[in-house]
Amino acid sequence: MLAAQRADAAAVGQDASARAVHVAADEELRRGSVPDLDENESAPAVHRDVLAFGYLDAMTSEKRRARLLxxxxDDTIWTWFDAWHSSFSELLRVTSELSGISTTELKRAIRPIHQRHGTSEYSWLLDELDQLGDLVPAGTTVAEYFDPALHAQNHARKVTTQLYPGVRETLTYLRDNGTTVVAYTESLAFWTRWRIQQTSLDGLISELYSSPDHDTPDGVDLESRRTLPSEEYELHSTEHRHVPAGIVKPNPSILQQILDDHAVPASEAVYVGDSVMKDVAMAQRVGAIDVLAAYGVKTNDPRYRLLQDVSHWPDSTVAKEQDKSPGVHPTPTLVLSRGLSDILDYVAFGRTVA
Ligand SMILES: [Mg+2]
Structure with a gap:
């Protein structure tokens, strides 16, 4: 069953059948098999109806058409918040145990450091916490003394960084379909490259647009913190295109640049993200088909409070994100509630390069 056919079946309105089709299609995609529907006697009834009554073309024609995704x-393709929360919690817990400083006091000291560096996953956080320097025995660095905290953080990050279900299958389908998939993130290049490698997405994303790393403190040699040869940290198939630092979503200039670079008009481009305030607003500003990855939204999660407590965002941005008043945030055009593969229910993707 092709994903497009699955999507058409879902659009017929037979919810239970459509759901069954969805599950079956996901399973087939997971297995990598794409059986020919005509030869598949066990095809769900809804598909036979769709084909018999010639609905397939009609349903396809109702989809939006696009040729760039x-x-x-973060929280659209992979589980960023879950990984951040578990790894940062571990860092806090072990640092507090080793230092005797309460987590409340640590959080209070951490936020200005995050704000100074424009990120909430600053690699040299412990080095810049003044409270810790005095506790370290002579001849030992902060990083060495608090290594158990860094180790606990890295371990938690590794086991909790995962693709959302259906992401790999959807990106594989699009690549095989000739549709270019571009990623645009505000996160630091180092950790973004690490996540692409960790989730084996190198090559499934055609290009990554992000700022160069800017979180290395003066006097710290990045290579000194790396345990593998530097080429191990590079992407091999996904092209990394650097964009100017300091431009944050919903500023539309980078997204517009991406469209221009691919010679695709906004009306034929889809942008998917988990933030209404940033992603949806930005896509609407350039006129792309804006899509909310609702399955990745974490702002109502009780654990989100920890991120707010230490966020590099200014207070006004933190408050605006939580503001539910009418008119504060745009209404997304399309919403994906189950996963990224839902996009195939709404959009018929064509080849990016004719
Ligand atoms: Mg995100």
Missing amino acids: VVDL
Whole structure:
């Protein structure tokens, strides 16, 4: 069953059948098999109806058409918040145990450091916490003394960084379909490259647009913190295109640049992200088909409070994200509730390069 056919079946309105089709299609995609519907006697009834009554073309024609997919990464493609929360919690817990400083006091000291560096996953956080420097024995660095905290953080990050279900299958389908998939993230290049490698997405994303790393403190040699040869940290198939630092979503200039680089008009481009305030607003500003990855939204999660407590965002941005008043945030045009593969229910993707 082809994904497009699955999507058409879902659009017929037979919810239970459509759901069954969805599950079956997902399973087939997972297995990598794409059986020919005509030869598949066990095809769900809804498909036979669709084909018999000639609905397939009608349903396809109701879909939007596009030939470029641009995606946010964190909490759209992979589980960023879950990984951040578990890894940062571990860092806090072990640092507090080793230092005797309460987590409340640590959080209070951490936020200005995050704000100074424009990121909430600053690699040299412990080095810049003044409270810790005095506790370290002579001849030992902060990083060495608090290595158990860094180790706990890295371990938690590794086991909790995962693709959302259906992402790999959807990106594989699009690549095989000739549709270019571009990623645009505000996150730091180092950790973004690490996540692409960790989730084996190198090559499934055609290009990554992000700022160069800017979180290395003066006097710290990045290579000194790396345990593998530098080429191990590079992407091999996904092209990394650097964009100017300091431009944050919903500023539309980078997304517009992506469209221009691919010679695709906004009306034929889809942008998917998990933030209404940033992703949806940005896509609407350039006129792309804006899509909310609702399955990745974490702002109502009780654990989100920890991120707010130490966020590099200004207070006004943190408050606006939580503001549910009418008119504060745009209404997304399309909403994906189950996963990225839902996009195939709404959009018929064509080849990016004719
Ligand atoms: Mg995101």
